[in-house]
Amino acid sequence: xxxxxxxxxxxxxxxxxxxxxxxxxxxxxxxxxxxxxxxxxxxxxxxxxxxxxxxxxxxxxxxxxxxxxxxxxxxxxxxxxxxxxxxxxxxxxxxxxxxxxxxxxxxxxxxxxxxxxxxxxxxxxxxxxxxxxxxxxxxxxxxxxxxxxxxxxxxxxxxxxxxxxxxxxxxxxxxxxxxxxxxxxxxxxxxxxxxxxxxxxxxxxxxxxxxxxxxxxxxxxxxxxxxxxxxxxxxxxxxxxxxxxxxxxxxxxxxxxxxxxxxxxxxxxxxxxxxxxxxxxxxxxxxxxxxxxxxxxxxxxxxxxxxxxxxxxxxxxxxxxxxxxxxxxxxxx
Amino acid sequence: xxxxxxxxxxxxxxxxxxxxxxxxxxxxxxxxxxxxxxxxxxxxxxxxxxxxxxxxxxxxxxxxxxxxxxxxxxxxxxxxxxxxxxxxxxxxxxxxxxxxxxxxxxxxxxxxxxxxxxxxxxxxxxxxxxxxxxxxxxxxxxxxxxxxxxxxxxxxxxxxxxxxxxxxxxxxxxxxxxxxxxxxxxxxxxxxxxxxxxxxxxxxxxxxxxxxxxxxxxxxxxxxxxxxxxxxxxxxxxxxxxxxxxxxxxxxxxxxxxxxxxxxxxxxxxxxxxxxxxxxxxxxxxxxxxxxxxxxxxxxxxxxxxxxxxxxxxxxxxxxxxxxxxxxxxxxxxxxxxxx
Numbered sequence: 102x103x104x105x106x107x108x109x110x111x112x113x114x115x116x117x118x119x120x121x122x123x124x125x126x127x128x129x130x131x132x133x134x135x136x137x138x139x140x141x142x143x144x145x146x147x148x149x150x151x152x153x154x155x156x157x158x159x160x161x162x163x164x165x166x167x168x169x170x171x172x173x174x175x176x177x178x179x180x181x182x183x184x185x186x187x188x189x190x191x192x193x194x195x196x197x198x199x200x201x202x203x204x205x206x207x208x209x210x211x212x213x214x215x216x217x218x219x220x221x222x223x224x225x226x227x228x229x230x231x232x233x234x235x236x237x238x239x240x241x242x243x244x245x246x247x248x249x250x251x252x253x254x255x256x257x258x259x260x261x262x263x264x265x266x267x268x269x270x271x272x273x274x275x276x277x278x279x280x281x282x283x284x285x286x287x288x289x290x291x292x293x294x295x296x297x298x299x300x301x302x303x304x305x306x307x308x309x310x311x312x313x314x315x316x317x318x319x320x321x322x323x324x325x326x327x328x329x330x331x332x333x334x335x336x337x338x339x340x341x342x343x344x345x346x347x348x349x350x351x352x353x354x355x356x357x358x359x360x361x362x363x364x365x366x367x368x369x370x371x372x373x374x375x376x377x378x379x380x381x382x383x384x385x386x387x388x389x390x391x392x393x394x395x396x397x398x399x400x401x402x403x404x405x406x407x408x409x410x411x412x413x414x415x416x417x418x419x420x421x422x423x424x425x426x427x428x429x430x431x432x433x434x
Numbered sequence: 435x436x437x438x439x440x441x442x443x444x445x446x447x448x449x450x451x452x453x454x455x456x457x458x459x460x461x462x463x464x465x466x467x468x469x470x471x472x473x474x475x476x477x478x479x480x481x482x483x484x485x486x487x488x489x490x491x492x493x494x495x496x497x498x499x500x501x502x503x504x505x506x507x508x509x510x511x512x513x514x515x516x517x518x519x520x521x522x523x524x525x526x527x528x529x530x531x532x533x534x535x536x537x538x539x540x541x542x543x544x545x546x547x548x549x550x551x552x553x554x555x556x557x558x559x560x561x562x563x564x565x566x567x568x569x570x571x572x573x574x575x576x577x578x579x580x581x582x583x584x585x586x587x588x589x590x591x592x593x594x595x596x597x598x599x600x601x602x603x604x605x606x607x608x609x610x611x612x613x614x615x616x617x618x619x620x621x622x623x624x625x626x627x628x629x630x631x632x633x634x635x636x637x638x639x640x641x642x643x644x645x646x647x648x649x650x651x652x653x654x655x656x657x658x659x660x661x662x663x664x665x666x667x668x669x670x671x672x673x674x675x676x677x678x679x680x681x682x683x684x685x686x687x688x689x690x691x692x693x694x695x696x697x698x699x700x701x702x703x704x705x706x707x708x709x710x711x712x713x714x715x716x717x718x719x720x721x722x723x724x725x726x727x728x729x730x731x732x733x734x735x736x737x738x739x740x741x742x743x744x745x746x747x748x749x750x751x752x753x754x755x756x757x758x759x760x761x762x763x764x765x766x767x768x769x770x771x772x773x774x
Contacts (some may be wrong), residue, residue: 115584122593130600197687242482244736249675249729251682254701254722261715272711323746363587364622371591375683389592390687393599405596412589 104424104431112417119409123152123402124176127161128169132399141396149257156347160187161398185406186399190391192367196403199388204407206275207384210300214307221308222289222315223358225248228322229316241320244313256379257304265300270323273381304382311369315358322354329353334416356427362419480741492765493728497543504536507695518716519760526716529707537700538720544696544723545678548612552677555616556623557670563620564627565662569635569654575628582624590618593684598689608691615680616673623669625664634661668739674727697721 127134143149169282185196229238245395264272277295278317328334335349374386381387385404392401498561513529518526522672524535567578607621634640635658643657684690686705687697704718
């Protein structure tokens with residue numbers, strides 16, 4: 102029980118840290134978002150009065166209004182009401198509405214791709230570690246080249262080959278925008294199949310880039326685990342190699358991969374944000390890019406919060422799962 | 435221990451030789467002799483290491499020497515979007531008729547500078563939070579560990595994007611981007627360094643040094659740090675890869691360093707000018723390939739370092755097993771390697 106309480110408290114602290122960073126960054130950085138928006142307004146020929154300045158400051162969550170403490174409390178209060186402000190580039194759409202539309206796309210894409218990459222990488226790592234020096238094991242240096250490839254570059258290459266030259270897959274978007282002019286036309290078969298068809302290349306990008314990391318980690322842990330005494334005992338008992346490989350070695354070797362999940366997920370999320378931009382995939386990363394290129398500060402802060410919460414949630418789940426399957430983690434706390 | 439003139443005081447004392455093996459002490463002494471030389475700290479020569487170092491050396495040389503021989507990467511010409519080989523442009527030209535080979539030469543240098551800066555900064559940060567905290571222990575350690583873990587779970591690139599977007603373009607220089615990337619990338623290394631420091635801290639020779647009244651900084655630097663060098667080297671290389679990839683992603687979103695060529699900015703301009711739909715593959719394939727090559731070379735070097743940190747990874751490979759049970763000289767050699 103103590104383990105679970107500790108974990109929950111830790112993630113509450115991390116959540117608070119993310120919220121506070123989100124509050125502090127706009128106020129500590131040298132750039133003044135209010136002035137930047139005012140300049141944009143002035144450049145487009147709109148009249149700029151002191152009232153405009155105040156109105157924009159309020160829209161941005163009250164930057165520069167009152168003391169830091171009162172700003173912070175107002176910020177937390179707005180968050181508690183689920184109020185992330187109004188998007189500037191899509192005025193007057195609420196940031197929460199945009200995020201609500203984008204989130205399912207990203208969670209489905211990254212979630213599925215991560216699960217596929219994890220399972221494939223772990224299985225490949227088991228075999229590479231089991232047969233040291235086999236062809237699969239010798240493939241590892243080549244696999245790390247994939248790991249060092251930027252996600253978005255791989256996305257560009259896949260698009261060039263499969264969409265532009267072979268024309269097997271579409272060049273972008275999350276679904277066929279011609280056939281479905283209205284966003285979210287419902288969960289019916291034609292729409293879902295169109296979405297799945299459009300998701301193949303983005304998912305392939307994420308899987309190809311992240312599978313090597315899982316594979317390498319698992320392979321190294323397999324090698325370390327195989328020299329343990331209990332493996333020797335299992336072999337001496339005359340157990341079948343398959344049983345030793347999976348039930349004795351792989352089960353123990355997979356645990357560090359799970360506890361290193363936080364670092365790996367950070368990489369996948371980072372890569373996916375940029376990948377979504379290449380594919381114009383209607384997810385959170387694409388919205389973040391749009392927010393960045395339009396200086397849409399409320400939307401950008403909203404996407405940062407949503408990504409942080411999602412990553413924290415995924416890590417919490419994995420931590421709890423690890424506590425469930427590995428009693429040692431519980432005992433240590 | 436402070437009075438002994440031992441050149442490598444961080445070396446854990448070897449177990450005393452068995453009485454039956456008195457005739458072997460000569461070999462053990464030779465091993466100790468070898469440990470004292472600097473070469474014992476270096477990774478053993480392996481095909482992976484050599485391949486990695488050669489690729490790395492070629493790329494670094496390219497980045498240093500090539501900018502002196504190419505034309506101005508900003509020079510605009512009328513040869514727009516020409517394929518490789520056209521009019522003396524080795525890798526063709528971009529939308530504005532600029533030479534991509536020249537841009538690649540400058541961009542590789544920019545990416546390497548960012549990678550090294552971030553690597554150095556992140557290593558210093560991770561050493562401070564990982565090693566210092568774990569050595570001091572108590573509330574400081576608890577606090578540092580909590581801080582490290584919180585930073586670790588907050589997604590790095592989104593944070594970098596948010597910070598980068600609030601910095602005005604004019605101030606977004608190479609160094610500022612490096613600092614931002616370093617701030618978001620040290621936590622993973624710090625966690626590893628902390629656990630290694632914890633185990634080194636409890637060894638007898640460290641306790642002996644403490645009891646003999648050595649100062650904290652001296653115990654840290656002279657007794658503990660040498661044991662961490664392989665781990666830190668591996669982390670350094672890893673953060674260089676991370677930084678080059680992170681910078682490329684950041685630049686690709688238009689938040690890169692202002693006024694400098696990096697591999698990421700070339701890709702950004704290629705994407706902005708729809709190089710893909712125009713089929714100008716020579717514009718965006720080379721920079722990405724360069725990043726991949728650089729990353730692969732660094733990973734190959736890292737493999738060799740990993741084999742130092744974790745000897746299980748290097749023993750009993752098939753190649754090593756074939757060595758076993760051959761001539762007595764070879765057995766002796768492999769024994770020495772196992773001792774090491």
